[in-house]
Amino acid sequence: MSPRPKGRTIKSDLRERIIEAAWEQISREGAPALSLRAIARDLDIAAPSIYNYFVDRDALVTALILEAYESLALHQKMANDALPVQDLHARLVSIGNAYRDWAVTYPQRYLLIFGTPIPGYVAPLETIAPIAARSLHALISVVESFHLAGRLKVANLDDQTIAVLIWTRVHGLVLVEITNNLPPISPSGSQLFEIEFRLIVDQFFVD
Amino acid sequence: MSPRPKGRTIKSDLRERIIEAAWEQISREGAPALSLRAIARDLDIAAPSIYNYFVDRDALVTALILEAYESLALHQKMANDALPVQDLHARLVSIGNAYRDWAVTYPQRYLLIFGTPIPGYVAPLETIAPIAARSLHALISVVESFHLAGRLKVANLDDQTIAVLIWTRVHGLVLVEITNNLPPISPSGSQLFEIEFRLIVDQFFVD
DNA sequence: TACTGTAAGCTAACACCAGTAATTAAGAGG
DNA sequence: CCTCTTAATTACTGGTGTTAGCTTACAGTA
Known part of the structure; x- marks a missing residue:
């Protein structure tokens, strides 16, 4: 007009x-x-x-959450695109490292997204869900590629489930690290991550 | 006096x-x-x-955290003691289920312990660490038993590290479930837990 | 029994918070 | 020039943790 x-x-x-x-x-x-x-x-x-x-504090928080998801998803995509399509293993490792790097670089953003919800705040799912899904997209697509290439070790699980399990493993590790809940005797966060990621690859994919 | x-x-x-x-x-x-x-x-x-x-709000929170850890540790111990010492597999499964059960029964307590720290609150580590360690004790002892029985599949990791990894996997899963961050397409929390726990057992222990 | 000290309650107040209502200043369009 | 809208303001309501100071009740002692 x-x-x-x-x-x-x-x-x-x-x-x-x-x-x-x-x-x-x-x-x-x-x-x-x-x-x-x-x-x-x-x-x-x-x-x-x-x-x-x-309109209120929650609206601001929602805007921040969206930005954070956006940033995480972008980093995931960049990590994924940085490597040749056919090198699945390299792409998987790159995604994993990018995920942890983002989390330890922006721990407060990570906690904003995935931590305990802020007191009164309830996330408007219909707004956040789509963009939240995008941050898992790179991982899911790599798992699917492994599947298509016949390089999946576990036959009885579908790609989505495998991706979710990988994510929860990495998520738990990263969260424990940035909330300082690692038992004092355990290896450092980055060492533990490396070990765990090797175990993940070993369990699900033919290398 | x-x-x-x-x-x-x-x-x-x-x-x-x-x-x-x-x-x-x-x-x-x-x-x-x-x-x-x-x-x-x-x-x-x-x-x-x-x-x-x-003395202040934080002191109350600390008392609550201690109680919560206490309760979790007790449940772990009961789950562990409920089964014969030599049935390592059963004890492991029992511990795992007890852990998730406790978390979904008292999600707010679980989040109090392991979630995003409360705004101004800083946990007095020297008070909390010992009792926090106790909640991992049952798991560590089972892993050690597997080790002593020569039923560890991974040779290059020490018992503590294995226990920590198992814990972070379960922790991530449980946390995602109770904070409602499971992707909508994925299986339910309890299904996912069952799948994941089978994978854990399969990866680390000779059954 | 009367006196004293202390523990544990109270009210009042301070400094902060989110959010609302009413008001003003400024600029755009007719 | 006048009006209407927008974005800023101040003033206020009712919430929070925390501190200060007062009061009451009771235990121990003389």
């Missing part, structure tokens, strides 16, 4: 600055400590102004 | 009632929503009275 009024397009880009400040705060203090008023202080604005851009 | 004054021992047992109310609240609303004032309302006392029994 009518061209976007200039005032709007030029508009202060405050929405993005709010999200940026929120990330800044999350990486410092963790997701559950996210405070609209602290964001407002950081940005030198009045707290209620945030409500011009997000 | 001098005998505990009667007034103290008879004392209102308020401390236990606070903890009880806290559990009640946690199972309803989840750990991060725990509120001292809400507890006080439930018990018809003034909020600051709680500070007679816990």
Whole structure:
């Protein structure tokens, strides 16, 4: 219709600055400590102004979760695409390493997505589910490729289930590492990851 | 030295009632929503009275975490002791099932222990670590028994590492289940657990 | 019995939080 | 120039953890 009024397009880009400040705060203090008023202080604005851009705190959290999934999915895709299609083993390892790297680089984002839900927050599944699925897509497609190549060791499980199991194994390991719940006697997170990933490959795929 | 004054021992047992109310609240609303004032309302006392029994909110949380670990460790021990010492496979399965059962029965307690830390809370490791270790004890001892019986399939990993890996697998699965992060297409939590546990046994132990 | 000290409750208050209502300043379009 | 909309503001409500200071009841002692 009518061209976007200039005032709007030029508009202060405050929405993005709010999200940026929120990330800044999350990486410092963790997701559950996210405070609209602290964001407002950081940005030198009045707290209620945030409500011009997000209907409430949950809406902001949802936006952050979407961004985090987006980032994770992108890293997965890059790790996957970085290697030749036919080298399934290399692609699998690349995906796995990229997954852990992302998690330990952005532990608070990882926890925001997969950790204990924030007190009052309930994720709008219909918004998040599609993009959440995308972060598993690279893994599923590699498993399917192994299957098509006849290189699956387990015959009685379908590809999706295998992918989910691989994911929960990696997820559990990564989560334990970034929440500092590794037993003190155990090997380091990265060592353990390497061992576990070898075991995963060994159990499911002909190398 | 001098005998505990009667007034103290008879004392209102308020401390236990606070903890009880806290559990009640946690199972309803989840750990991060725990509120001292809400507890006080439930018990018809003034909020600051709680500070007679816990130096601050974190101290209460620590007490709750200890109780939760205690309960988990006890369940593990019972599951372990319920079966003959020599039937390693049965004991392992029993431990595994008990672990998941406990987690799905008390999801909020499980999340309290292993989930995203509560906003300001930092766990006093020296208090928690010993009892936390106990909840892995049953598993470690079974793995050691398998080792002594010469029934370990993997030769290059020590018992502790194997136990930790088994735990992180089960942990990841259980956590994904109770935080509702299972991909919609995947099998149910209990089915997945059964599959995964079979894979675990198959990979590490001679049956 | 009367006195004293302490433990454990209380109210009041502070500083923070999310969110709402009402108001103002500024700019766009007629 | 006037009006309408948008995005900012301040003021406020009701929630949170926590501290300070007061009060009450009771144990131990003289």
